[in-house]
Amino acid sequence: MTEPRIAVLLPCYNEEAAIAQTVAGFRAALPSATIYVYDNNSKDRTVEVARAAGAVVRSERMQGKGNVVRRMFADIDADVYVMADGDATYDAEAAPQLVRRLIDEQLDMVVGSRVTQQDAAYRRGHVMGNKLLTGMLAQLFGRSFTDILSGYRVFSRRFVKSFPVLSGGFEIETEISVHALELRMPVGEVETRYFARPEGSASKLSTYSDGFRILNTIVTLYRIERPLLFFGAIGGLLALLALALGIPLAITYYHTHLVPRLPTAIMATGLIILAALCFFAGLILDTVVRGRREVRRLAYLGHPAPGERYP
Template identity: 70%
Template sequence: MPLKIAVIIPCYNEEVAIAQTVKDFAAALPEAKIYVYDNNSKDRTIEVARAAGAIVRSEHQQGKGNVVRRMLADVDADVYVLTDGDATYDAAAARDMIALLVNEELDMVVGSRKHTSDLAYRSGHQFGNKMLTTLLAQMFGNTFKDILSGYRIFSRRYAKSFPALTSGFEIETEMSVHSLELKMPVSEYETKYSERPEGSVSKLSTYRDGWRILMTMIKLYRVERPMLFFGMLAILLFILSIVLAIPLGITYFETGLVPRLPTAVLVTGLTILAGLCVFAGLILDTVVHGRREVRRLAYLSHRAPHQD
């Protein structure tokens, strides 16, 4: 049987670019169904997308993460092509990316962006992406060069095992961590990244959304690696308690007295907190192991993508 391919496009106020996006992907993948999920647009995005031939649906909870969660839950396909509705990603690359996914039985192929002009990929966004990608590699181990790309190909088993818990542009970070934590076979494919059509405006705020992505990475590290997270916190608390205790120890050995009682109480409290952090890390590590097994079983309940 031929593969069922779905192109899924989250969209907000993209009246200018959505028709071109739909037409480009329809030409590149004529056998695919193209879904546009509108996220409370205030312009004519819905009418334009429907006129271009897309299946249009709506998600009223604001935020890209909320839209992606709804799309992956509602749409049934063997292969999912996720792209933005701003006509910046190269639709012609989708065929090769799908072939890579199917031939190597991968679960995700990320379209690593190669910008064609400085206007397409602003220097601030490039720096932020590089910094966050490097940080993610240090925290989780990483094979990605572009963790914030919105152009991705998924297998069914990825789509139906991905919880999509974040609500905004941090969704791409969650996607990357999900694949790394379940040790899924993934790859990247370099694609052209073009300038937005005139009149189309980026919804990404460099500083606000960059901060949210950073906080998401820290939260995911705490959730997925609790022993390391709480272990480092315990070490910091214990070192602080030792630093504060040294003058107390010197005074005690010289005089036999502990004159600074509040500091002694603080040292005791910090030491107890360090011990509690260790035990919290051990307990949560067991919980996370069980959760990861459940997610892995949900992932394995679907077959790998392949052409019959």
């Protein structure tokens, strides 16, 4: 069996102060890997610095990390993909351990779960938001990871080539996690050190606006992947409201054979109809989702498992 082709993917935007250190760290940790830096419209010298550091530099004009990941996954052909932000916050020395675990255990994704003692590296607002979103994902999809927002991940070829990438921004990590959970892929986590950014590098993540976008992504993916439960819950609430309005009317009609509040009766009837429509819409969409999931599963199975064989 030949050695796997490893590609290190580093999305970045205005990371002149950190990209050379990031490239050097991954080159030392994975000497045989090809290191790709995907620049996302940087206005500083990120491109020149990355090229001088020995990386293969490419550009994506559509702004947003999700757009960069879509381009990277489409363009790069490899057996193992190591993805990390180009801001020198992730521990490059841990990369061989993540890659080895992926291959030895034939996993499709290994997440570098962030551990840090530096408040400047991992702000409290980000920590709290990550815990809330991780817990919500676990409640909605039945299982989760300890750090769904980590940008440090190692993927198999079959993961990358079966992942459609629909997100445009920082919600991409959530979409990646849901893709793995819905296809029931074998995955793992490894605790890795998380560092403060070098001087001159600033975080592009907004605690509140990006947090709400990630929350919206979780709800949207739940609606898409679990339509029967999503629309069934809405239908159940509408049915309960209809019963709350209709039972007093039914009791009155039983005793008097009159319907004194006709508008309320019409509303209760309409709510029951809406509840039934929600249920049947969820049932139909659930059938569609099962078909889509089968197609993704077949695309996933079209590639060998990590460690099986390499061309």
